[in-house]
């Protein structure tokens with residue numbers, strides 16, 4: 001009999017990550033305005049730091065619980081808090097420090113209206129899927145707090161086409177229902193979150209089939225990214241793609 005660990009007050013991955021040693025991350029400038037705080041923990045993950053021409057910067061995603069985003073920023077020369085935190089989607093490696101950063105800095109939290117209920121904990125990802133096995137998997141993940149981070153309210157829900165600190169919002173659902181990507185027009189770059197990963201110079205989807213809420217929709221989102229026409233593509237997991245992004249995506253889609 002499977003116990004409901006969340007009801008027992010046990011947050012399986014959340015608590016595990018809190019006990020992991022913290023990691024300060026390393027900073028690399030990727031494009032003129034975009035830097036990557038890279039955290040080599042569990043599955044390596046990026047937190048993007050986007051400099052705003054008008055002043056300040058925004059954070060895109062917030063890493064796992066054990067990512068010392070604050071220290072990483074300081075080490076990279078960012079002394080002031082960010083203007084805002086944008087969350088591409090609800091998974092715990094993107095929302096892990098969000099609640100903590102908001103408590104500390106009183107930041108606006110920006111995400112899509114569709115994703116907001118999964119980020120603030122009012123809905124479980126299992127409610128977003130219909131199929132039996134996947135619903136069961138996501139239901140268990142939710143009860144065991146394996147997929148999402150500490151809930152945090154989305155103060156500024158956005159939708160396709162909105163501009164956030166100069167970044168254009170693009171809906172790329174599939175990995176989660178309200179996943180967004182962000183276009184930096186000036187740098188010709190797209191922050192793609194988990195629309196795909198890029199390990200060992202190879203674009204790929206998540207091997208564990210239950211993780212994407214809708215794999216077909218996710219493929220259509222990759223096609224949408226290819227049609228956007230930007231060559232620099234910055235995934236949360238794996239290496240940034242700084243040239244021939246469209247060709248790389250087309251090759252993946254043709255496989």
Ligand SMILES: [Zn+2]
Nearest residue numbers: 089091175194
């Ligand atoms: Zn994810």
